[in-house]
Amino acid sequence: MSKFLIPVYKKVGPVFVKGKGSFLWDKDGNRYLDLFPGWGVSILGHCHPEIVRVINEQSKDLIHLPNNLFHPWQDALAEKLVEKAFKSKVFFGNSGTEAVEAAIKFSRLYGRKNNRYEIITMKDSFHGRTFGSLSATGQSKYKKAFKPVLPGFVEAFFNDFGDFRKKVTKKTVGVMLELIQGEGGVNIATPEYVVKLRQFCTKNDLLFIADEVQTGMGRTSKLFCYQNYDIEPDIMLLSKGLGAGFPVSAILVKNDIADVMKPGMHASTFGGNPLASRVGLEVLDLIKRERVLFNVKRMGNYLIKELLRLKEKFSLIKDVRSMGLMAGVELFSEAQPLFEEALREKLIINCTHQNVLRIMPALNVKKDELDLGLDILKSIFEKLC
Numbered sequence: 392m393s394k395f396l397i398p399v400y401k402k403v404g405p406v407f408v409k410g411k412g413s414f415l416w417d418k419d420g421n422r423y424l425d426l427f428p429g430w431g432v433s434i435l436g437h438c439h440p441e442i443v444r445v446i447n448e449q450s451k452d453l454i455h456l457p458n459n460l461f462h463p464w465q466d467a468l469a470e471k472l473v474e475k476a477f478k479s480k481v482f483f484g485n486s487g488t489e490a491v492e493a494a495i496k497f498s499r500l501y502g503r504k505n506n507r508y509e510i511i512t513m514k515d516s517f518h519g520r521t522f523g524s525l526s527a528t529g530q531s532k533y534k535k536a537f538k539p540v541l542p543g544f545v546e547a548f549f550n551d552f553g554d555f556r557k558k559v560t561k562k563t564v565g566v567m568l569e570l571i572q573g574e575g576g577v578n579i580a581t582p583e584y585v586v587k588l589r590q591f592c593t594k595n596d597l598l599f600i601a602d603e604v605q606t607g608m609g610r611t612s613k614l615f616c617y618q619n620y621d622i623e624p625d626i627m628l629l630s631k632g633l634g635a636g637f638p639v640s641a642i643l644v645k646n647d648i649a650d651v652m653k654p655g656m657h658a659s660t661f662g663g664n665p666l667a668s669r670v671g672l673e674v675l676d677l678i679k680r681e682r683v684l685f686n687v688k689r690m691g692n693y694l695i696k697e698l699l700r701l702k703e704k705f706s707l708i709k710d711v712r713s714m715g716l717m718a719g720v721e722l723f724s725e726a727q728p729l730f731e732e733a734l735r736e737k738l739i740i741n742c743t744h745q746n747v748l749r750i751m752p753a754l755n756v757k758k759d760e761l762d763l764g765l766d767i768l769k770s771i772f773e774k775l776c
């Protein structure tokens with residue numbers, strides 16, 4: 392426990408000093424397999440040499456520039472994202488929550504013409520820790536100490552179109568959801584539900600906001616998770632993998648909606664700086680050059696197959712769910728002891744929603760790395776069952 396840090400994080404394990412690909416090393420030289428690198432951020436593994444190169448090169452030329460001056464890389468990254476997603480305009484920030492806050496502001500502006508401001512969000516969702524995104528989050532454990540939270544958010548049950556319908560009023564301006572709830576326990580939206588939501592939003596002039604902070608940038612084997620559902624959102628939020636370890640976030644807003652934001656209404660000092668934008672461009676390029684989406688598909692199929700085998704074998708496992716390389720193993724018991732045992736065995740995974748182990752490896756993870764992690768997990772289940 393540090394004397395100098397505000398203790399908001401439950402820190403565990405040793406002191407790490409080095410990372411490479413899917414491995415981390417502590418200060419005593421012990422090697423750990425990291426199947427949850429950077430909480431979903433380090434999608435190309437730790438310290439990918441091309442990311443290191445770009446950071447080195449760009450930091451010699453220009454690191455930061457205020458947003459009232461031009462540099463070439465911000466526009467280039469916006470263009471690349473739009474080309475790969477849908478016709479839209481982009482605003483850059485630094486973290487997931489900043490993208491969520493921007494989405495709330497866009498929604499308020501869009502609804503102003505007919506006094507609509509309520510956003511329907513989902514039970515068990517997670518959208519961040521600043522006040523708007525916290526208020527939007529559908530888990531009271533994050534909010535209760537800070538009540539009253541902001542008004543304007545209405546909770547509906549995930550994957551329940553009937554409940555969503557009931558929550559829509561004259562004040563509703565849109566719906567915001569994660570297509571796969573990450574912190575909420577790896578809950579995957581069904582195609583029927585997503586298509587119905589999309590159709591309803593289109594028919595009733597409601598904004599469909601996809602929070603792809605965790606699911607975006609190839610995690611599900613498509614560059615953006617919504618592409619698995621054959622729909623387009625009106626607004627999409629990206630962060631985590633967009634900088635593969637470097638802080639950056641983006642909000643993509645369909646053109647007609649983007650126009651509601653006028654000069655001076657929103658800003659971010661660091662958002663879209665030269666260094667962050669160059670890294671974002673390189674990440675997109677590497678995903679293509681290194682055929683990362685193909686690897687996600689292959690390794691994702693392998694991972695779920697092996698997790699299902701574990702489920703067959705160990706009665707402690709209630710369910711396994713995954714899309715691409717975003718997997719959840721739901722247990723009949725608390726998951727924290729398994730997470731801690733894994734760490735002792737030098738495997739890093741995550742425990743969320745009390746009883747779910749979450750595995751989100753680097754998107755370029757190799758089969759032998761997954762095998763190593765699966766062997767460790769198997770031995771832990773053997774010990775505990």
Ligand SMILES: Cc1ncc(COP(=O)(O)O)c(C=O)c1O
Nearest residue numbers: 486487488517518519602604605
């Ligand atoms: C879906 C989703 N939205 C928003 C956030 C908030 O992102 P950040 O912690 O970068 O503010 C997270 C973080 O885990 C997330 O998973």
